[in-house]
Amino acid sequence: MKEIVALSDKEITIDRNEFLKVKGSIDRNVYYIVSGSLRVFVLDDYEEQTIRFGYKDNLIVLLDSFLTGKPSLLYVQAIKKTVLKVITKEQIEKFLENNRNAWTQILENLVIQQMDREIDILTNSPKERYERVLKRSPQLFQEIPHKHIANYLRMSAETLSRLKKS
Template sequence: MQKPSQLQLLVYRRFLEQFVVFTDEQWEIFCNELQLKKIKKKEFLIEAGKVCNEVAFILRGAIRYYHVKDGEEITNYFSLENEMVSAYKSFLTQKPSAAYIEAIENTQAIIFNKSSLEKLLEDERINMKMERFGRVVAETVLCCYDDRVTAFIIQTPEERYVSLLESGSPILTRIPQHYIANYLGITPVSLSRIRRRVSKPNTGLRFAAS
């Protein structure tokens, strides 16, 4: 397993500063634990049934989470550059992951291990910061999940699609549409119909109104 380059580490450090700011000494301790991983398209970061022991930071590429139900893959989520990726629940509970995490583009990521986390939580030079780091990351992920649950409760599939559209997320241009359909909780055919409705608004109404 490779070490990340100094430039890659700097990108990661800047990203992490939204959660916690390390001193130079702490950063060096932290960096010693990091690894660089290259994942080819269609390779797995995590497979269902195995315990997830890694949190990754994507330097380049794209990732999808999916479940398998009745032999069918159902895509749950995506992560792109400058995002953290993990089967968090498996990582936190140390129980087998229910989901697969797969690269859908050739991907480079910085990997931080569970065992490293536990080691640093025992290291008095950095343990306070790691506790806070864990807390703030968990809080951030929690807020994302909250939005997602709320969207399922109070929005129709069409409204969820329009929200995604208006958010300007690169997901819409980077990710195959049938994966996005799963992510919105609908079938690919249904998403195609919604796209038609949204792109040609009022076609039926104009006639009635004129």
């Protein structure tokens, strides 16, 4: 990942609650989070469903749009003030001419994360969902407000609070 991040020659800052991307936008960048945190969500019938978080030292990419060049259905919003390094698709493609393994590892990691996420959603018990995410990403609970984690886990904030206490 360090090789990919080193490609960046641009850094941006987005303020708390500001959108990095909105539904319908095309994104040809990968973002490395220097500081702060983001959430990726879909808006379905006026209800937000958080599907991913990013915080310090994570990569965020709207993979659907990045790979296809088509508009994404997703939103990316800063949870708190966030500093990002921007790596363009062109920078990545040039790098890949000689370093395909690094990109393959990043994509494999993203696919595995998405599969873990799908298992989380399909797991019936809120307690199991909470325990799986806590085990996999303990830093999440330090970086992300509980209301967003509860939404991500498809449970109420009260249920999450109860699970944390038990």
